Amino acid sequence: MNGAAALFTPEELKRLDRLRIRRRRRAVSEQMGDRRSARAGSGVLFQDHRDYVPGDDLRYVDWNVYARLGDMVVKRFEAEENLDLLLCVDRSLSMTGAKSLKARRIAAALGYIALAHLDRVRLAWLPVSPSLPVTIHRGRARAGALVEALAREPDEGTTAHGNDITKVLSVVKRRGTAVVLSDFYDPENAVAALAALRSQGMEVLAIHVLDVADVELTEGDSLLAVDRETGAEVKVDVTPAFLQSLRQTWHRRAESLERWCVTREVMYQRVEVSTSLWDALSAMLGTAIAVGAR
């Protein structure tokens, strides 16, 4: 797991080891995992009894009940399933800087925790890599590779979340939990992407990474603002009123996205770049993939 050092210190890794991801809803998974499932199955945690019917595995007959009461009942156990986690990380040029680092650290933390508990983690970059839209990681041993991939991948490309998620879903057929980390500066594409994930039956968590520096301009300056992604230019005279208008627009956009998510059963989490990793993870307690102590 040497690759994990690319984004975390050893102390942070130890702390991450003590965490696990809990799903609010039981996972529906075809593979065995170490996570309780809503379905009764062949786990180890006893759930209840039911009457024996021919064909039941005699190994699950509760012989003690039969001896005491003479009824043939079989024990039912909670099925243990694994978590299928899809991490969609925005690496467009608008994320360059603190936002990108914050998004990658959160994604890496979630992926690390999931892999530590034998969950399957799929990593998709937004915009996607044309050759390999999704990389799949499973097992604790892959945690280092996942973190290293998150640290190594450069910021590039322009934001087109809708198209990118469509490409991702073309290769990810399984339902699971999708976490999208982005600054969501292109709201139309963003909601299209989240809606597509949701329509796939996934639990979706939108982590909105915000950097207040994006709206911190020096008052009195006359600027030729150039878009990092598109190269589009706009002339701006930074007046107090403009600064106020800019901040209001910025907040209004974030609130608008949050309202949309709430109405579409998409979990929404806002993370400032100044927020620590642990605070960001703690804030997810109320979301679909609450992170808590093991």
Place this chain on the structure above:
Amino acid sequence: MTMVGLQFELGAPLALWGLAAALPITLLHLYFRRRKRVLVPFVPLLAESRGPVRREARFKRLRDATALFARLLGLAAAVFALGGLRPVEAHRVHADVFLVIDADVTTAAREEAGVLRLGRGLALAQDWVRSIDRTGERGERLEVPVSVFLAEATPRLLLAPTKDRALALRTLGQLPAPAPSSTDLGAALGMALDAAARSEKAEIVLLTSRAFAAPRELPAGVRLTVQGMGTTRENQGIVGFVVERLRDEPAYRVRLAVRNDAATKRERTLRIQIGDEVVDEKTAQLEPGPAIDVELQVPAPREGTWLTCSLPGNDRFPADDRVDAWLSPLPRPSVLVVHGGAVRPYTSAVLAALAAEGSLDEERSGFVSARNFAKAAARDVTIVDGVAVPAGTLRPGAYVFIGPLAGRLPFETSRAVKSPLIWRTEANHPLMRDLDFRRAFVVQGQAVRGPGMRSLAFAEGLPVIAEGERDGVRYVVMGLDPQGSALPAQAAWPRFLRNAILRLAVAPVAPLKPFYHSGDVLRPLTSLPGGPDANVAWEGPVADAVLRPQWRGQRSARIDPGVVAWHVPPGASGRCAITTGEGDNGWTGHTGLFDGDAERTIVPARPAGQAPGDGVVHTETGTAWRRGLIAAALLLLLLDLALTFHRRKPKR
């Protein structure tokens, strides 16, 4: 330059270089106000935010441009204030013009190209006349009358009000040379004001380079314009002069004060001439500012002669480069030595030395034996050199008796002193000046006494040197015989004899001082030989004779010690000869005239006036403009500061 139809001029055009500061100011403004290129994550966010506040952005750009404009205007106003911008008002003078021209001695200074300062003033005055609106196709007539006043010691009206343009120009072209002294500018202006008060509208143009306090209030309708006439200050001159006779030597002490008016240090040579002979030349580094004193000593001439001190070389004002003083011969008494058959060698040697020094009139002096003494002509001083003169031959007069004493004397001799070691003297008495008889051992001596005698030296408690007077005989007696005496007595002897001769002699005094200051009364020290009615002739030293005739003049005057005789003309400088009587009874005396006015300087107190162009005049009313420009500059810079630091509060 012409702006908005008005013509302007600058007092200090070099200040316009300050406008070059506009370039860096503009460049700095453009640099700091340029659009900075910044990368932003999402341009549509800015575009969306910009919409509601676009108007304020336009206001900001307008504010920046206005601030720059105000800054540049403020700079221009400050530069023009420093440069002394003033309007050259179009000369639509519909007012009577009164030209007042200062012709004081400093206008004899030569400006650039050798033009006299007064000449420049006259040219300015002519330009004024030419610039006045005129009527008629040929322009012979002026529209308004012009008058010309000349400021001299007493102001005078040079041209009565006239509209004859040619006459005015001709009059101004024929002005006499500069006055030899300072002039009464206030009186001349007063005359012009009196004349202008009778006009409904009048313009007085005062042309002077001197400091002048214009009247604070002018009569209604009268406007005063003051213009300078020149700028040169390249002058070094002799501004102080003292000649005094030394008390104990046949020499004069001469003290001069030399001043450098130029702005920087100058090297000049001070030349001292006695007659035609150059006796001394000193080269001095003259710092600008206060005068420096130069002191020197010149020997008294045997005959009267001129002492001339000069600063050879050229400067712009030669009138103060030379002073003259008449050095009269010092009074030299005649001496008769009465001996006993042969003059004692020691006395003869002493008198010869005094004659060589010039302290004696050698031609009128002589020697005579005691028996012929009665026949000898009287001299200023008679020395009875150790002999007895025949009884009854002592006539009233001055005598020096030298031991051994014998015969009939105006005092009594006492006993011979056996140990004639002088032990006490009256050292402060003029006869004993510079003598030291202490421990002087004399071979033989006699004590003296007598009524009215004052004892000056004592041996064995008895007087051996004394002076006194009896029956018209003024005498100095020395009861000691210097021959064979000890060295101190021999060394002191010549000095004592010289003191005694000069004290007793009554020599004629020169009636005139070496020089008189201009403006002083020429009062002689004694009556002039030949009578008080004298002819006085004087001549100035200025080579190019640009000054008035006062530098050269002649008149009859009664020169007498008892009456106010003759005032040396103000500004007169040079040599003066006074002649009395005629033929053999005639007498001619000399003295110098010196105009040593230390306050007189050619350093201009105001900038040179500029010649008005055709139809315009130049004024010196730049003060109000300067204040206005400074105020405008301050206001514009305040506006600039206010706009630069203005922050509009955003609406909530």
